[in-house]
Amino acid sequence: MAFSTTIRQAYQDELAGLRTAGLFKEERYILGPQGADIEVEFPAGADGRPVINFCANNYLGLSSHPDVVAAARRGLETHGYGLSSVRFICGTQDIHRKLEKRLTEFLETEDTLLFPSCMDANAGCFEAILGEEDVMIADRLVHASIVDGMRLCKAMRDTYKHSDMGHLRDKLIEHQDKRIRMIITDGVFSMDGDLAKLDEIVALAEEYNAMVFLDDSHASGFIGKTGRGTHEHCGVMGKIDVITTTMGKGLGGASGGCVSGRRELVEMCRQRARPYLFSNTVAPMIVAGTLKVLDLVFASTERRDRLEANTSYWRRGLTEMGLDLKQGESPIVPVMLYNAKLAQDMARDLFAEGIYVVGFFFPVVPQGAARIRTQLSAAHTQAHLDKGLAAFRKVAGKYGILGKGKREIMEMYGK
Amino acid sequence: MPIDKQMILDYVIREYLEEDDDTEITYNTELISGGIVDSFSMVSLKRFLEKKYNIQIPDADATPEAFDTVNSIAALVERFVKA
Incomplete structure (x- = not known):
């Protein structure tokens, strides 16, 4: 069957629907090997921006060892x-x-x-x-x-x-x-x-x-x-x-x-x-x-030990500044924001601060459970973590959610 | 046999909501498109209805649309109870 104009239009409409619903995924280009410090081209065609990576599964920091x-x-x-x-x-x-x-x-x-x-x-x-x-x-x-x-x-x-x-x-x-x-x-x-x-x-x-x-x-x-x-x-x-x-x-x-x-x-x-x-x-x-x-x-357990220490430090830092976290012991540390737009806006602002994180929302997570998922790595240094925490404090402060729980954030931004 | 919507609603709340979840569910609440029941976990609801009413709901009829509200579920069950 030919790829007719009608069929092409149907796919274009479906893709446009994904954009309208805020579900369209865009790739970001990493200019170089995977690591804690990376350079990211986003949006496509923009100059590379140096950022600290908090969204890779590079838990042991071995991706480019x-x-x-x-x-x-x-x-x-x-x-x-x-x-x-x-x-x-x-x-x-x-x-x-x-x-x-x-x-x-x-x-x-x-x-x-x-x-x-x-x-x-x-x-x-x-x-x-x-x-x-x-x-x-x-x-x-x-x-x-x-x-x-x-x-x-x-x-x-x-x-x-x-x-x-x-x-x-x-x-x-x-x-x-x-x-x-x-x-x-x-x-x-x-x-x-x-x-x-x-x-x-x-x-x-x-x-x-x-x-x-x-x-x-x-x-x-x-x-x-x-x-x-x-x-x-x-x-x-x-x-x-x-x-x-x-x-x-x-x-x-x-x-x-x-x-x-x-x-x-x-x-x-x-x-x-x-x-x-x-x-x-x-x-x-x-x-x-x-x-x-x-x-x-x-x-050696040195890398997993460092990852564990990094995770504790990161979790403690985010908790003490008043962010609402999912409890757990793993290097996956979700910052709960509940509202999809808030998660996307904060991820964008953190990127501008040099911190690479991604917002997740329905259908990847349940309705009303939007979040920024942060992930730690053994490759993160104390300086990386401190810069990340400072950025979270600044951006979360801008949106007025420090010290706020689920109910208050949902009252401010909706489900 | 009359279809007991309240019984279906009670099952949905017991089976799919967490204990601390205070989401209000009515006979018209969108269960699947509203993200309360995922289409994968819908299977246990189908089995519950089949046992309760001694019916067989073919997979072709057990669509996410048919299972989207307590009202639509009751209509589906009624169809097979009568058949």
Whole structure:
């Protein structure tokens, strides 16, 4: 069918609708490598502006680490640029299996399978391991990729209120007639920054004979005393049946993800998960870079310790100046503003002050729960944090919200 | 069998609102387009209605539009109860 004028107009109208609704996303160009100090071209065509980055998933500050870059370069030289194949035809090199073994050691599971991304891991694994006679019971705030994966699976779908263990218990009781019950949760919830009550979830899973699925993308490398993830933090290592995670955040920030867990479940993914079977292997230089990232993480907790200290300092600073934060222990620190326009206006003003943050609003977060999500990094110095805090004080002061709670902010700006 | 809208409303409040959420919900409140119930969590409401009224609502009929208000849900259920 030709791309007729009428059809073109229909798409143009839809895009215009997104702009009118304030939902149109525009990319901002970073001029150089990822880091705490970056130069950003925004809007397109403007001169680059130096800003401090408070919105990357660069938790350990390894995205441009010289040792990681050097390892990736060596990988490029020794293993080539690409494999031109999916894994099971001719796309698996020695280093792919080596990385899978290292991730298995790191997560303390039984086996691991690499995917092109964690989005792909989540999209593929439910369909591979569950069937019509099973039920998936997910926290209502799980990541969109899990929602997509659940939609592709024939098992019954159900949800429980966010971190509400009483509600989860009700659901587990309700579904005792199913062959397999799988509880599905994020480790760290990406929009709120809180941690799953994984110890309680595991206890319920044992009581009601259920499996546990954990997406630890916003935790791997830094949550827990040695950075293994939420299962380490909650004292339930070895008790999680499936862990998915990404190499695109704390673990180097390039790309790639994995399914890790019970040997048989990982093998089912190798046999059946469609994103694994039908998309290209992870590029060799990324595998080589991630192996170096894991060496660094195994060798020292210094980076995750610094990230923890930075997070405490940042949280304390924002709280003391009177901003309303979502409570949590992770380096995701959401500043609650409730009103979408206020979140966008403040993010714009902070950018003008040299602080790069992004406002989030419906449909990414619930109606009336707009926020600026700040994210800390081990690459942030004391000076970065102090400059960020000073900017927040100035901009929040301009909008008159310092010392104001939810009700007062909503009275001032609306829902 | 008459459709008990209050029972549906009570279920929606119990199943979808947090304890500290004081959002007022009426029979005409937009549940899905208003962001109170996401289309994914709608499944438990569908199952509740099917059990309560001993009916089967085909997925093709369980649309976000049909589930958007207590009134529209009651109309949908009534259709299958009569059928």
